[in-house]
Amino acid sequence: MDPLDSPNSRPARLAAHSSPQGIAADLVAVLVAVTSGEPRVLTIQDQRALPSGPFELAHRSLQSGLRAWVERQTRLPLGYVEQLYTFADRDRAGTTGQHVISISYLGLTREQPAFGEHEARWRGWYDYFPWEDHRDGPPLLMEKALQPGLKAWASAASDRAAQRARRQRAAMLFGFEEHSWNEELVLQRYELLYEAKLIPEATRGNSSTSTSTRAALSNTPGHPMILDHRRILATGIARLRAKIKYHPVVFELMPDTFTLLQLQRCVEALAGRQVHKPNFRRLIEQQELVEETGETSQDTGGRPAKLFRFRRAVLAERAIAGTKLPVSGA
Amino acid sequence: MDPLDSPNSRPARLAAHSSPQGIAADLVAVLVAVTSGEPRVLTIQDQRALPSGPFELAHRSLQSGLRAWVERQTRLPLGYVEQLYTFADRDRAGTTGQHVISISYLGLTREQPAFGEHEARWRGWYDYFPWEDHRDGPPLLMEKALQPGLKAWASAASDRAAQRARRQRAAMLFGFEEHSWNEELVLQRYELLYEAKLIPEATRGNSSTSTSTRAALSNTPGHPMILDHRRILATGIARLRAKIKYHPVVFELMPDTFTLLQLQRCVEALAGRQVHKPNFRRLIEQQELVEETGETSQDTGGRPAKLFRFRRAVLAERAIAGTKLPVSGA
């Protein structure tokens, strides 16, 4: 089943029946850049929200509308844009009950001095999902904070079978007990934590939260966001982690020329895990994704590294499906 | 770039600026079943439209709303549901200029006697995309109808470089000249044909269509649909063809028990190409996706085949990412 519709991911509620004319739509953007080896997202509202704005039908397509809107608001040139998901089941906390359809997009760019009326700022995406960064092995907070909370959640199930199912699901998603870590399951992990009420967003606006839940929450790492913006961010990260494996979109995040190690660090930053250096280079070069510029970079510390540039021609040569980047264990 | 935003996929037009309150949303469903080895979609309006209806916010989530709506309208139990794409750039032919956001979904089910007020009928999806069926090799109509049209389109480009780019793109997508056929590029192929005005939908409502274009159109195979429904169907087929390779959704289309050849025929129907029988069986069995029922089926003609059933447990055991189905050359 589609993780975005996992049955218990949010409390059931009956919304008012709206006539089609009463619906509002807005765009939400997950804008990603990778700066000095860290994946970052553009945020507004004291870093608690993703950039968003009302949907206007003044463009040829949704996508070109988003592109124009982002470039007007932030002056960022978007290298790659892709629709993520359309949400319509938001909890509009505090609002008048007006329901909003949110159409979310992923956009790749290069970090620039933030610009915009809404105090736009770049922030590392692992600030929101610290458990997703496995570049130096599983982060300590997984044992310290997540595993106890998930264990408690599993034990709280009604019967033995349900407890076992919960434990198995947690182990599968977080790589406990023999299970290997799968970096693509960002959204499923977030939704499990949400379901287990280990995420502040899950109990927001719910006054009947128990004391024990509050205690667990206070230990939960990761910066919260408004509404379901963190879920949208999780969707974007998951999509990007899957995409870089078979589609050369990483280059939209790189400067014009770069060393192979810089490229590798960028992939590692996105995937949240290390990759095997020799294999990475082999795959990049044998696919002819890059070409040498003839120059070298010396500010890398050791031996000067050759500078490369992306061969944009491959986008025309090959079907937009046949390229691979290795994301495997170190 | 996302194929759904390819720059020339439809004529640019400036739509009226709508206030957020004036937006209507509806759901469009691509409902798929596979009956006796043929992939089929549910259609309405004399088989020229996909089932669709107004979006109502009376449900917990968009997805559960769609599920309820489909099951109410058609009495089909949906085994698997996934959001496809949200379109907002439709040409609302003949309507009052009211703009509609269409949220499209893919749903898998088993074919049942059609039910519903809108003369709902099942129809083979290759009636709409005859060039997508390569189970017996490339269909003749590719040489006969598509290749000449695409050749003309390529030659009509402004300069030599553009002509070459067009030829290359057509060859890449349709498998001409050394290029191999990639069954996943359904949407890209449709959009290329649209761009080349080889699809009736592309010139609809445009009175200035040239005579030569009309001639080409009359030769274009494939049943048209209203609005951009054929594009949505292409999106669904592409998504499903990609999905079956790493996610065990085929079983949602199968009866409770089935033979391995039936399963293979189902995969072949969806992928539009044949698969190697011994390899198919090997992969299915070594992944423990199925278990024997102990019974055999004799109505297959030759030696009785063992009957299998899907092991639903794998959905809980494995991360929703680690299963493979072979879709390769025969």
Added chain:
DNA sequence: TAATATATGCTCAACGAGAGTATATATCAT
């Protein structure tokens, strides 16, 4: 009874992915 169609199982070669090792060339601390 032979022909035929399907079911089922086995083998082999080619390729790619993962992992380890070795060498070259720079910077930096002493």
Added chain:
DNA sequence: ATGATATATACTCTCGTTGAGCATATATTA
């Protein structure tokens, strides 16, 4: 100057997967 260290670059090996062909078993049908 020199050794330590960090990076860059190249090569090798093994294993599992994948594509492809062949062989055998068991039914129906002419």
